[in-house]
Amino acid sequence: MTAADTSASRVSPTLPALGKVGETPSMAAPAANAASVSPASCRHQICDPRTTLLTLIVINVLAFGSVPPEIVALSATLAAVLLATQTLGKSFWIFLAVAFGCIALYVGLPLLVGGWFAAIIVTIAYWTSRLAITFGLFGFLFLSTRVGALIAALSALRLPRALIVPLAVMLRFIPTAMDELKAIMNAMRLRGVVSGPTDMLVHPVRMAEYTVLPLLASVTRIADELSASALLRGLGLPNRPTSIVRLRVRWTDVVILAAVAAIVALHVIGWTVLG
Amino acid sequence: MSGISSSEQGQSQTAEPIIDVDNVQFTYSYENLDASPYGPEENAAAQPQSRQSDADAGTVPALQDVSFSVPRGSLTVLCGGSGSGKSTALRLLNGLIPQFHSGEMYGDVTVCGLGIPTLDLARSGGVSATVFQNPRSQFFTTDVRSELAFRNENHGIDPAEIVRRSSLAARQVGIQSLLNRSLTELSGGELQNVACAQAIAQGTEVLLFDEPTSNLDTAAIARFGELLSRLKSMGRTIVVAEHRLYFLRDLADQVIHLDNGRIAHRWTDEQFAALSAEAIRGLGLRTITPPKSLPLMQRIVEGNSSEVADGSADTATAASASHETSATENADDYIAASSSANASDEHLAAPSAEPSNTASAASTAATSGDSTVTPATPAASEQSGLRLEDIRVHYGRRLVLDIPSLDVHAGEVTMLVGPNGAGKSTLASVICGLLAPDKGGRILLGGKAMNERARLAASAMVMQDVERQLFSATVRTEVSLGTSVADPMPLLERFDLLDFADRHPLSLSGGQKQRLMIAAAVARDAAVYLFDEPTSGVDRRHLDAIGQQLRELASAGHVVLVITHDPELVDACADTIIALHPLATTDANTNKAKRSAPQDRHNRVESITLG
Numbered sequence: 001m002t003a004a005d006t007s008a009s010r011v012s013p014t015l016p017a018l019g020k021v022g023e024t025p026s027m028a029a030p031a032a033n034a035a036s037v038s039p040a041s042c043r044h045q046i047c048d049p050r051t052t053l054l055t056l057i058v059i060n061v062l063a064f065g066s067v068p069p070e071i072v073a074l075s076a077t078l079a080a081v082l083l084a085t086q087t088l089g090k091s092f093w094i095f096l097a098v099a100f101g102c103i104a105l106y107v108g109l110p111l112l113v114g115g116w117f118a119a120i121i122v123t124i125a126y127w128t129s130r131l132a133i134t135f136g137l138f139g140f141l142f143l144s145t146r147v148g149a150l151i152a153a154l155s156a157l158r159l160p161r162a163l164i165v166p167l168a169v170m171l172r173f174i175p176t177a178m179d180e181l182k183a184i185m186n187a188m189r190l191r192g193v194v195s196g197p198t199d200m201l202v203h204p205v206r207m208a209e210y211t212v213l214p215l216l217a218s219v220t221r222i223a224d225e226l227s228a229s230a231l232l233r234g235l236g237l238p239n240r241p242t243s244i245v246r247l248r249v250r251w252t253d254v255v256i257l258a259a260v261a262a263i264v265a266l267h268v269i270g271w272t273v274l275g
Numbered sequence: 276m277s278g279i280s281s282s283e284q285g286q287s288q289t290a291e292p293i294i295d296v297d298n299v300q301f302t303y304s305y306e307n308l309d310a311s312p313y314g315p316e317e318n319a320a321a322q323p324q325s326r327q328s329d330a331d332a333g334t335v336p337a338l339q340d341v342s343f344s345v346p347r348g349s350l351t352v353l354c355g356g357s358g359s360g361k362s363t364a365l366r367l368l369n370g371l372i373p374q375f376h377s378g379e380m381y382g383d384v385t386v387c388g389l390g391i392p393t394l395d396l397a398r399s400g401g402v403s404a405t406v407f408q409n410p411r412s413q414f415f416t417t418d419v420r421s422e423l424a425f426r427n428e429n430h431g432i433d434p435a436e437i438v439r440r441s442s443l444a445a446r447q448v449g450i451q452s453l454l455n456r457s458l459t460e461l462s463g464g465e466l467q468n469v470a471c472a473q474a475i476a477q478g479t480e481v482l483l484f485d486e487p488t489s490n491l492d493t494a495a496i497a498r499f500g501e502l503l504s505r506l507k508s509m510g511r512t513i514v515v516a517e518h519r520l521y522f523l524r525d526l527a528d529q530v531i532h533l534d535n536g537r538i539a540h541r542w543t544d545e546q547f548a549a550l551s552a553e554a555i556r557g558l559g560l561r562t563i564t565p566p567k568s569l570p571l572m573q574r575i576v577e578g579n580s581s582e583v584a585d586g587s588a589d590t591a592t593a594a595s596a597s598h599e600t601s602a603t604e605n606a607d608d609y610i611a612a613s614s615s616a617n618a619s620d621e622h623l624a625a626p627s628a629e630p631s632n633t634a635s636a637a638s639t640a641a642t643s644g645d646s647t648v649t650p651a652t653p654a655a656s657e658q659s660g661l662r663l664e665d666i667r668v669h670y671g672r673r674l675v676l677d678i679p680s681l682d683v684h685a686g687e688v689t690m691l692v693g694p695n696g697a698g699k700s701t702l703a704s705v706i707c708g709l710l711a712p713d714k715g716g717r718i719l720l721g722g723k724a725m726n727e728r729a730r731l732a733a734s735a736m737v738m739q740d741v742e743r744q745l746f747s748a749t750v751r752t753e754v755s756l757g758t759s760v761a762d763p764m765p766l767l768e769r770f771d772l773l774d775f776a777d778r779h780p781l782s783l784s785g786g787q788k789q790r791l792m793i794a795a796a797v798a799r800d801a802a803v804y805l806f807d808e809p810t811s812g813v814d815r816r817h818l819d820a821i822g823q824q825l826r827e828l829a830s831a832g833h834v835v836l837v838i839t840h841d842p843e844l845v846d847a848c849a850d851t852i853i854a855l856h857p858l859a860t861t862d863a864n865t866n867k868a869k870r871s872a873p874q875d876r877h878n879r880v881e882s883i884t885l886g
Contacts, residue, residue, distance in 0.1 A: 089671075146416060146421055147416045147417055148424065172416070183738075184743045186704075186709055187738060187744040188746065189709060189731060190707060190731065190735070190744070191744065191746065191757045191795070191799075192731070192732065192756075192757030192758070193756060209746075210746040213746070213781065214742060214743050214744070214746060217742050218740065218742050222411070222412040225407060226412050226413070226415065227375075228371055228375050229407055229412070229413040231375065231396040231397065232369055232371070232396055232397070232399065232405055233397075233400055233426035233429060233477070234397040234400055234401075234426055234430050235397075236395075236396070236397050237429050237430065239430075240431065241430075242428050242432060242433065242437070243424075244421070244438055244441075
């Protein structure tokens, strides 16, 4: 466990063999099985985290710039395809409806009606469509990327630890905070403070008042315990970490990056459909 | 990396103490609000006034004159009431004190020859591995395999070696089948196993456990005990801070009893085992002998009847258990039919006078039909109770709960017991109206069918994390929140909270928060009270108090349903146990996999009336 350890060898080939070295074959068998079929709920890492991050940055810069609706639609399509590899549940359909609904709205509405009210709607839709793309891509990041893979990828990019650790913590922590929020909402319904999701729209101030403190209290506590556990386990060590995650460029990375490049290229050459 | 000594290397060294704590005094520099989420912390639970004023002065040392040493390869238990300093003492050993939790510290702590107080946290983590109490907040990664590797990756260990250590640790704990699973889908017991495995995979000689069993069911506790004994025999040095003591009685080499931050008693293994139940109770400690209902609970969570029927059928409860078990052991269709029959109109009376030749007697009784089932329920309590019919719940396409019929009687304390992942919490969510069952299911309260909205209004639930349930700015308004209670003072008095009426709920100690939640639940004047693990990680005094409150609620004629793994709470106040078995009648470790397959089976549900 000295300097020699830092050589990042490719370890994945040894994984399937693990099942065979157990003392009792019967106990080892399930492990071998589990290794061959990945359970549905496990994260589907379809590409290198670096590809995900690059896509996230480029598409966001593009979408929040002044780009024609075609490019926004293409970006939304890419985000939708990526998201679809992770989930086809409610959140996917919400994303699809909001992103393309808003694009259709801000392109189509000015053709039909005019006036200040339509202008407000168009402006809102214009920005919502872009925000939806950001949310979609972040959703993809959270759903597809394991913390370990992210740390490995960022370390491979030789980014400083001061940047990697906060990113890793964020990736780990946001889903936890969402869970806490859900639990607190449930608790409010139980206490009769609110009766349902509609109350959030009717009494936003009261909702915020009742949500923020418990959320902060529990999130702070979790953050504290989490950092104690992580620090004890060497998250702050200055050396470059090794990783059991095998990072390699796959055909999916090539496809995704090609799609990103194509969108950028289309924007650069000024491609439009609507004229 | 020089500090890391794996267990193999450790063996060759001399037998001098591996941990040495020398005359330590420590005072937290802030009021220790984050002490431990489940433990009703701090002396406040016992002596509110003095604690409060002392804390204001900031002069109460969390530890005083604490000296002890731990021989290599031994197991030391730190016990004591809530706020006695157990967790604080453990934090001395892994360096979180004073590196993470700052404060004023005197004295010295040495682990594996390293002076811990001045050592960088990551270096302290090089000589000891810690298993924290709360599985939700100690994992940094999202899947089991990465979690086992996380520490070793950070220490820059060769990946091949990491994989070797991880798989070895997984095998020792028995979680190979979980290696590819995501942490979010594991049950509390499975998570605790993962936490143990990651600690073992670190390869440190010293292992520290902070209330490791507070989220475990009885079967998992038994397995955890076995794991500790295996680790001990492998030469690891273990320190456990715990409330639950019965499973440690035969494992401990040294027991240190902390009281108010001082070491009150030191017992060797023989002295500890020889302590009488009265002495233990007098010290405010949890029982050191197996609780009476332990065999029954174990039988339920293991769902494996034949093993239990022989060894443990020496009490009335166990006898009734083995009867019931055999009755439900046959073909699935029969199980569904018989259990729904049991649950709906008939209660099993515990054959309290019957001798314990049950194993064979019970099985003959079972084959002869329902001769062991005696109708014993008065119609009156049936009327005011809760009745569930054809309750099915799907998460996505996966069936997670399927209960043909179940009765929960008013005026009784009913404990909902079952292995982790059996669907207890789902059932509670359905009952309190947070979750709608599939179409066709009916829930009746006092004979009236209730929809979700009506159930939400009629029920009060005290969740395990009380902090998530406190919304108001003061204790006074918290109690009356969402209710029509005009004057909360009598309630505050009843729950011993009068002195805190104007404080912020989140500034209370854990025990006080829980009392406040129960007071708020009572203020709702609900018909149904649900409790989720009210005694996980609480001390004896608090456990007795909760038992008392449950009794009072029940005797006021309410439906009181308590999800629990705690046999001591069952001993304290259970009238009826509802055993909820997972959908597939297989080993608890594999039930997830089995359950994902669509199948038309019911949850086995048994009602067991305690004599």
